Amino acid sequence: MLLRKGRKMAQRMVLGFGVTEGRMGRFLVAAMALGFAALIAAGIAAAWSTARNEAHTRDVNHTYEVELAIDRTRIAIEQSETTRRGFLLTGDPIYLDTYRSTMADLPTLIARIATLTRDNPLQQGNLAKLRALTDDLARQRERTIAAAQRGDRAAALALFVSETSAPRMRAVRTLAGAMAGEEQRLLAIRNAEQRASVRVFYTTLAIAGLLLVLVAAVTLATVLRYTRDLATSRDRVRDFADTLEAQVAERTADLTRANDEIQRFAYIVSHDLRSPLVNVMGFTAELEGAAATLCALIDRAEAHAPEIVTEDARLAAREDLPEAIGFIRSSTQKMDRLINAILKLSREGRRVIAPEPLDLTAMIDGITASLTQQLAQRGATVTVERPLPTIVSDRLATEQIFSNLIENAVKYLDPARVGQIVVRGKRDRARVTFEIEDNGRGIAPNDHSRVFDLFRRSGNQDQPGEGIGLAHVRTLAYRLGGVIDVASELGQGATFRLTLPVALTDATIVATSGKAP
Helix, strand or coil: HHHHHHHHHHHHHHCCCCHHHHHHHHHHHHHHHHHHHHHHHHHHHHHHHHHHHCCCHHHHHHHHHHHHHHHHHHHHHHHHHHHHHHHHEEEEEEEEHHHHHHHHHHHHHHHHHHHCCCCCCCHHHHHHHHHHHHHHHHHHHHHHHHHHHCCCHHHHHHHHHHHHHHHHHHHHHHHHHHHHHHHHHHHHHHHHHHHHHHHHHHHHHHHHHHHHHHHHHHHHHHHHHHHHHHHHHHHHHHHHHHHHHHHHHHHHHHHHHHHHHHHHHHHHHHHHHHHHHHHHHHHHHHHHHHHHHHHHHHHHHHHHHHHHHHHHHHHHHHHHHHHHHHHHHHHHHHHHHHHHHHHHHHHHHHCCCCCCEEHHHHHHHHHHHCCCCHHHHHHCCEEEECCCCCCEEEEHHHHHHHHHHHHHHHHHCCCCCCCEEEEEEEEECCEEEEEEEEEEEEEECCCCCCHHHCCCCCCCCCCCCCHHHHHHHHHHHHHHHCEEEECCCCCCEEEEEEECCCCCHHHEEEEECCCCC
């Protein structure tokens, strides 16, 4: 009633400069549309500029690749000439072998240039000249090498003195320089185009920014005038807000009492769980260093004395140990995230619930995948009766609930039989009931309510844990407007039933945030 009366008062008001509330709304919508148009124009300009930058980067990289290919080819030609001369002067076969190897690589290097410059007719023409020069060089060199191999060093040297390889080499260098210069010319053109595109982008951005500033200034001035004229109305509405403030104060007191338990819970988590977790994370880092040292030792042993390295040692050092460390690190990180979430909840009060559509089938598949190792160790399977109903709820809280329940089912399986875990769901009007059923050791009937209490556990305490999982599940379920219970007999497995609303609404959140169950 209070809010409706205030709205009616505001709607009856007419602004001092003669503009009604409806016209003001239309003006603001038009201003916002103009601002969004400017933003869209800036976004299009940014996308275009980004595409141009990417194209320019590709072109620059291409230029560098062509220049590198040209340099490698020129170096190979000069290196082959050097080794050929070394063979003629010394007769040492090592020079001839190096010459043959270099000349064998030359066609590949030239082919690389051809591939990179296939869209450039000028470079293709230069490449044809380069092939002719290298072929001519190769034939001339083979004649001198053949004379040297026959033992006729005098003829070989005479051919070497009379040949024109030096002019040819100069021609090769000149041609390589011309090809590199062509690439630099193309790069200069591309750089100029890039600078032009950058100027266009900044011009568009400046125009869009100026338009946004103008729209913001006009809108701000209009809103200020509008709010000044509504000041009297707001004062009157404030007089009716006293009762609302009292309700808020009462609700705040309820929230404070509900948060006391969370504060105590977070204190225990921060002191009793974080210390061993920090130790585990520290020793995991030391294990990683030790694993690296061990792998290095295995590498050296394989290099110098491979017979002492067994296959088991090799697999342990290179696969088993890193994999185990990875599982340890992922588990500690998950625990650390949970602790951080609880501590943050303690500092900030209750986390804001953010309902969103959830695909429970995909979520359960992800949780099951994260438990692959534990399932394999216990020879257990998780069966999901598809499809699970979809709901609108908080993702983090829902995932924590199902993770805790499925992990508990895996942890407390009976080793005397093959583990089977089944997840199913059924919708009943505005509620959805999920069941997580296992054939594990079960829970005694007098412990059904006890297992949901904080730090309370039932049965044989042969599994690690502090007894906070199911207590946390119950709290989260209540925050999501749901309830959880268990049906079980000792030695016959257990079935946890979680009931949640199909769609978590603001009213549900308010109703469940006032006090703990």
